[in-house]
Amino acid sequence: MTEFLNFQCDCGAVTGKVASQGAFFRNRVVCYCDDCQAFVNHLGHEKSLNSYGGTDVFQVSASQVSITSGQEHLKCMKITAKGVHRWYASCCNAPIGNTINAKWPLVGFISTCIVEDLEKTVGPIKGSVFCKFANQPIPNEVKGPWSHKRIVATMLLKLVVWRILGKGAPNPFYAAGKAISKPYCIANEAGD
Numbered sequence: 001m002t003e004f005l006n007f008q009c010d011c012g013a014v015t016g017k018v019a020s021q022g023a024f025f026r027n028r029v030v031c032y033c034d035d036c037q038a039f040v041n042h043l044g045h046e047k048s049l050n051s052y053g054g055t056d057v058f059q060v061s062a063s064q065v066s067i068t069s070g071q072e073h074l075k076c077m078k079i080t081a082k083g084v085h086r087w088y089a090s091c092c093n094a095p096i097g098n099t100i101n102a103k104w105p106l107v108g109f110i111s112t113c114i115v116e117d118l119e120k121t122v123g124p125i126k127g128s129v130f131c132k133f134a135n136q137p138i139p140n141e142v143k144g145p146w147s148h149k150r151i152v153a154t155m156l157l158k159l160v161v162w163r164i165l166g167k168g169a170p171n172p173f174y175a176a177g178k179a180i181s182k183p184y185c186i187a188n189e190a191g192d
Contacts, residue, residue, distance in 0.1 A: 005122075006115040009089030009096065014070035016172070018060055018109070025061050025167070027158065028111075028122055029151055030054040030144070033130035035079040036098075039086045040110070042077070042186055043093040048112045052142065053135035054128060056111035058118055059155065061167035062099070065107050071172065076183040085183055087173060102177045105168030106159060127151045 003020040020026075036055040040048040048055055067074070073091040078084065087096040097109040111118055127146030131138055146154075162168070173180060 007109060007113045008115060009092050009094035009113060011092040013091040014073050014089040014096065016065060016067040019064040021064055024158065025064060026122060027059040027155060028118060028125050029057055030125050030128045031057050031130055032128060032134045034133045035083060037133065038079050040095050043088055043095055045093060045095050048095055048110050052138045053133065056125065057108040058111055058114060058122065059106060059108045061162045062105045062107050062171035063167045063169060065172055067172045074181055076179045076181040078183050078185045080187050081185050085179055099173050102171065102174040104159060105162040
């Protein structure tokens with residue numbers, strides 16, 4: 001029997017499920033990159049950041065994800081022209097997650113949209129990435145046990161295996177190789 005985690009936007013219009021397929025098909029990290037910070041700040045959703053400016057991200061393969069309602073409210077933005085796709089619910093400006101593109105089988109959910117307590121269902125974070133962008137020094141006990149290099153190496157391995165296993169399809173964020181919502185770039189809004 002497959003177990004599921006549920007996700008939803010703040011107002012509940014966008015809902016979905018993430019199938020649990022074991023530890024190899026998930027990852028949990030805190031990302032401190034300036035793009036993750038810009039994403040949630042642009043949406044006015046600062047509650048998605050921890051006190052050091054990090055975003056708790058729950059990563060799974062795309063085939064584990066299904067949208068159960070509100071797909072029409074999913075919108076896509078990029079921070080820079082070549083940046084990752086960042087998905088949010090336009091009904092309430094709640095961040096949902098990140099994808100690379102249709103070719104890569106990764107969905108990184110912003111933990112604030114996961115209904116269940118990730119600490120209890122998935123376990124603690126593995127570690128932190130892009131700590132140089134934190135808004136203040138991060139204590140080692142907050143960073144988690146894995147180094148940036150170990151997290152990146154582990155995720156690259158998982159991505160390759162997930163791609164070989166066909167875990168990129170179905171992907172509810174893409175149809176016929178294109179994002180279901182045309183990505184717009186916020187750097188263009190700023191005149192960059």
